[in-house]
Amino acid sequence: MGKVLAIRMVETPQPYCREIDFLDQEGDESSHSLHYSLTFPHSFCPDFPAYFISRFSQRGEVVLDPFCGAGTTALETALQGRISFASDKDPLSVAVTGAKLAPSDLTEVTLKLQLINLRRPVNLDNFNRVFAPFYDVETYRELLNLRQYTSANTDRASRFIALLALGLLHGNNAGYFSAYSLPNVSLSPEEQEKLNFKRGQSPDYRSLVPRLLRRAASVFRDGIPSVLHQMAPHHRLCESDARDLSFVPSAAVDLVVSSPPIPGENAQVSQQWLRYWFSNLSGRGRALELYDGSSLTDWRDFMNEVLFELARVVRPGGRSVLDLREVRVEGRSECLDEHVSELVRENLSRYWDVEGVILQKQRFAKLRDRSSERDPVRLSKRTRALVLRRR
Numbered sequence: 001m002g003k004v005l006a007i008r009m010v011e012t013p014q015p016y017c018r019e020i021d022f023l024d025q026e027g028d029e030s031s032h033s034l035h036y037s038l039t040f041p042h043s044f045c046p047d048f049p050a051y052f053i054s055r056f057s058q059r060g061e062v063v064l065d066p067f068c069g070a071g072t073t074a075l076e077t078a079l080q081g082r083i084s085f086a087s088d089k090d091p092l093s094v095a096v097t098g099a100k101l102a103p104s105d106l107t108e109v110t111l112k113l114q115l116i117n118l119r120r121p122v123n124l125d126n127f128n129r130v131f132a133p134f135y136d137v138e139t140y141r142e143l144l145n146l147r148q149y150t151s152a153n154t155d156r157a158s159r160f161i162a163l164l165a166l167g168l169l170h171g172n173n174a175g176y177f178s179a180y181s182l183p184n185v186s187l188s189p190e191e192q193e194k195l196n197f198k199r200g201q202s203p204d205y206r207s208l209v210p211r212l213l214r215r216a217a218s219v220f221r222d223g224i225p226s227v228l229h230q231m232a233p234h235h236r237l238c239e240s241d242a243r244d245l246s247f248v249p250s251a252a253v254d255l256v257v258s259s260p261p262i263p264g265e266n267a268q269v270s271q272q273w274l275r276y277w278f279s280n281l282s283g284r285g286r287a288l289e290l291y292d293g294s295s296l297t298d299w300r301d302f303m304n305e306v307l308f309e310l311a312r313v314v315r316p317g318g319r320s321v322l323d324l325r326e327v328r329v330e331g332r333s334e335c336l337d338e339h340v341s342e343l344v345r346e347n348l349s350r351y352w353d354v355e356g357v358i359l360q361k362q363r364f365a366k367l368r369d370r371s372s373e374r375d376p377v378r379l380s381k382r383t384r385a386l387v388l389r390r391r
Helices: 033-037 047-056 074-077 089-100 106-115 127-131 137-152 158-164 187-201 206-217 226-234 266-280 282-287 298-312 338-345
Strands: 004-011 018-024 062-065 082-086 238-239 253-258 313-322 327-328 332-335 354-359 382-390
Touching: 004 313, 033 089, 047 074, 047 089, 047 253, 047 282, 047 313, 047 327, 074 082, 074 089, 074 226, 074 253, 082 226, 082 253, 089 137, 089 158, 089 226, 089 238, 089 266, 106 158, 106 332, 127 187, 137 206, 158 206, 158 266, 158 332, 238 298, 282 313, 298 327, 298 338, 313 338, 327 354, 338 354, 338 382
Parallel strands: 018 354, 062 082, 062 253, 082 238, 253 313
Antiparallel strands: 004 018, 313 382, 327 332, 354 382
């Protein structure tokens, strides 16, 4: 949106493809503050979907993200006055996206927190075994009470408080609930113990309410645009596999903007175990596989099925924009956009045309930790956005 300074056309060796290198301005974030209520590792910057939504769709049209993740595309779709269709196989992603699409406000959050008794006695059986490296026992008591309340109540304010808490479970300053840790990756208890020993630290008491209110004030600093409430009745959100989007009618979608999983990325789920625990999704989250297998061949088969289903739901002339990049798979560097383009030529040319690849300097949203060191799979420093047009 406001950060595109230049567009440069670059010829590529592939006759079917062109690259557009659009340069974005470094500096202050122009994206709405609601985007940063919670991010996941490798969440794409909100400027990414914002650019394509504004370029390839009109107000009132439908934008789909079948791998909704942290809800970045869904929220940006709503902010731009489009209708959001979003889904994910991951129940945590669906919960996060739903809370972002229906935000509470600071007054509602404040009043709701006054109603929750965070001092009630709780069962501490698991504290020493699992949670003691992260939290003071009184912080854990408050956290467990908050978890129990938000799990039992599904009103808008409760869901948004749960979203705020998910973003504060662990981090690297006094604004988080935990001792010093990584903000976007859940360390194991053993890893956190080693970090505590290395830093000479032990968890101190962190009161939840003032930290939640400070985070809420930050998240709401740009206000809640009226367009979010206007579009809310039209959105659709579903927990589903991207290969079966039965909640979407045929030819109902004008644009797809999404970041599919990459080969070997299933392990990322385990790095969010504290968020799954707080959301009462621990069993489902740890067992979750985004697709069957982790080899490049398995991934290509998976993407072939996804693109076939997307061909059903996208109208003729509509587009799919997929966030892909260079990765290391089976000991080799692979550009995933080239593999998807090859799939389209070989198997799906009846449905899709490859329009081009758009390159953007990669900036992971608000990621201020060393999680990239834990993920040797992703190599590219730039987003490679593959643009497909429905025949």
